[in-house]
Amino acid sequence: MSADAALAGRLAPPRHWRAWRDGLFGSPGNALITLACVVLLAWALPPLLRWAVLDAAWTGSADACRAAGGACWAFIGEKLRYILFGLYEPDRHWRPATALVLLLGFAVLAGLPRFWRPGMVPAGAAALGGAVLLLAGLPGGEPVPTDRWGGLPLTLLLAFAGMTGAFPLAVLLALGRRSGMGVVRLACVMVIEVLRGVPLIAVLYVATLLVPLMLPAGVSLDKLLRAQLAIILFVSAYMAEIVRAGLQAVPNGQYEAAKALGLGYWGTMRLVVLPQALRTVIPSLVTLGIGIFQDTTLIVVIGLFDVLNTARSSAADPQWIGFYDEAFGFAALLYLGFSVAASRYSLWLERRLTTTA
Template structure:
């Protein structure tokens, strides 16, 4: 008797079933999925009702928000300029907007591997000079003091300058801490441990309050520069320890092989050791950079108008009902986009590093 085998495809071979299997494959998974969906509906529907269906959008006037029972998005439409650019002169806000676009465009271009050429190392200092010229003025533009800067440009400038200036210093501190020269090693350890042992707020207060007591007026930088120096020193100390962790993971045999080939110390570090060490610690570097992006919000305690300070200033308008929830959601979204973009770029660098091995 001949048996006929019927090729019946398994239920799990169907595309839809395969997609649902992780959610309903077992009774426990099914219960958890249903409970999670119910929770999302319970939270999501009132949130959608507040943010969309009952929200006030147009016209962007105080009366629109006062008559609405939902979110007051018209406040953001009316006050976005003040939230994004703070107390920067309204007639010159195009300069602040151009600065934001220039910094973000440089970051985007730098993220493309096709742009990793020697000219990029010159493009960054050039961009920083143009940014300072646009924000400060001079050479045909009205002068705007740093005390009038505010909003998103301050956040971006502090982040880019602190990390851009702090990273080379961090590399030198990391190498110095591993140096065989006692003086260099001791000084590096002293700087790193002192800075890491102090909260960033204390460094900002030292730069803002104590420095004027010890330096003459002609030598004292303004408040913005002092806050930038505090952030740079703070970033350098933390980045130095991250880089040192990567350096310790590289076997000593590679440096010995480079020495046998006649490479000097700096060429060995630049061409062999540092590229490998930095690739290894990309996740930790990214984490530190994201923390620095958010740490710029602390400059409000020393009187600088960052993004959060600008939002608070906009909320003080007595004509509006002070929709703080909507304002801080908008500010939080900006911070999230910046942090998320850095994280995705770090993921790309990790994948690219693995492909090159």
């Protein structure tokens, strides 16, 4: 390499800067879109910063907030525990807080490949069971009815239990839809298409209104349990189609190689096919998880308040009435934080599994 070429290589911008430059200004269309976005940000950001930061009231009463003219973050400080834990008794907030830490801790450990061992299944069941017992006021305390559960622990519990409970059912539905037995395949197709053909809110209404009418006299199921089972069934239908797409992406040669090694059907699926299929659909599974995490807001139709609805109802307090922008903004930041963390984890896990394949 000549001295001029070496000097040009040292003076050239780094590769990621070149990618940014080409993406933003690589064509007239890209340049026009970039300039339009800059103009939009220049128009929207200054008033937003004035409202959210410069003119905001960080402490004080509701009257002081109204006089400030900006956002009332003092309202969030006053109502934070209610937004996070809902109607749970204030003197027992350590229970939902511990349940929240337990769920988040298990989610972090379960997301690391080094902990992907058979022991994670009972560990996950123990984490979910422990969170339920803590929210229920057990052991050693007065039982807390499920209609007083709420806030962020309830949101995470519904989302985590929905995803983990739906996964084995989704795998069975996906395998059944690809089965050579016509009756099994038809039954799985009907379950998947029916559940995917109705909105989640309709499934929750069925679980709330129709299921109690179908139960024998004297038998009842808690409305939170009915809602959780409805979410599991709903998620399993969508997850089954994602898993089926991964199964179709596995080359036929993998099936033939497993058969040549003497593996049976279930051995082939467990050791050869499913690990490859699930690896290819990680982004889709994470996207589904984010969607279910956000869709838990629909449980308000059965009288339960997740974190979005506790934020909304906190602004109905006569002493702090009207601060809906701050309430919804705080809830939006919570949802955004969890969703961005999940999407970044998806990208990291995809790179990790690709390099270790």
